[in-house]
Amino acid sequence: MRPHAEVEEVWPRDGRVRLVGRIHGRAAGGTDGWRMVLVLRGTDRRLRYPARVKGDRFESELPVSDLADRDAEADGEVEEWDIHLTDGEAELRVGRQLDDIRGKKKIMVFPEQRLSGWSVRPYYTVKDNLSLECRLECRSEEAI
Numbered sequence: 732m733r734p735h736a737e738v739e740e741v742w743p744r745d746g747r748v749r750l751v752g753r754i755h756g757r758a759a760g761g762t763d764g765w766r767m768v769l770v771l772r773g774t775d776r777r778l779r780y781p782a783r784v785k786g787d788r789f790e791s792e793l794p795v796s797d798l799a800d801r802d803a804e805a806d807g808e809v810e811e812w813d814i815h816l817t818d819g820e821a822e823l824r825v826g827r828q829l830d831d832i833r834g835k836k837k838i839m840v841f842p843e844q845r846l847s848g849w850s851v852r853p854y855y856t857v858k859d860n861l862s863l864e865c866r867l868e869c870r871s872e873e874a875i
Contacts, residue, residue, distance in 0.1 A: 732756060736789060736816035736825040738861050741853050743841050748853055748863065749792040750814070750825065757821060759787050765818050767791035767825075769798075769863065772811040782816055789816055798865045799849040812863040826860035835859050 734756030742749035750767070759765075765782040778798075782791035798812060814825040827835065835855035843852035850866045 732828060734821065734823055735828060736823045737829055738825050738827050741841060741861065742792075743795075743844060743851075743853050746796065746844060746846070747792050747794055748844075748851075749790070750861070751790045752788070752825070754784070754787045754789060754816070754823065755829065757823065759784050759789075759818075765789065765816065767793065768815045768817050768822065769793065769812040770815065772813055772862075778812075784818075791816075795844050795851040796846055798851050798863060799847055808867040810865040812865065814861050814863065824860050826858070827855070828859055833859065 732755070734754075736752055737755045738750055738752040740749075740751040742751075765784040767780045767782045769778040769780075770776070778793070780791055780793045782789050798810070816823045816825055832838065836857055836859075839855055841853040843850040845851075845868070848868050850868055852864050852866075854862060854864055856862055
């Protein structure tokens, strides 16, 4: 199995998404310089947040307000952000591979958070990696 950041806890609440887990398949090395990196799918846009690493354990969080694209126009537009953990040398995909549950995308549903016309929700991809979905909500009843 490829080195990755094995997420153990996902806490989407109070305007933040907090992740807790372990680095798998690679020595964590020093505790300094680790970052959680969000990559907007299909673009080179990246958001970086500090990550606390102690031994092989990591913890990080982000404010969901950073994810809303203020320039979006179309109701129902969706942005997908892939989550990685990096120390500047390697970029490890955040996901959950070691629990023997396959197909989490259809099984596990996290609560969404709403702000400024957007909903933000963590979700598992078809490869059991963790991503964030940001959806521009419909502006009128007619758009539903």
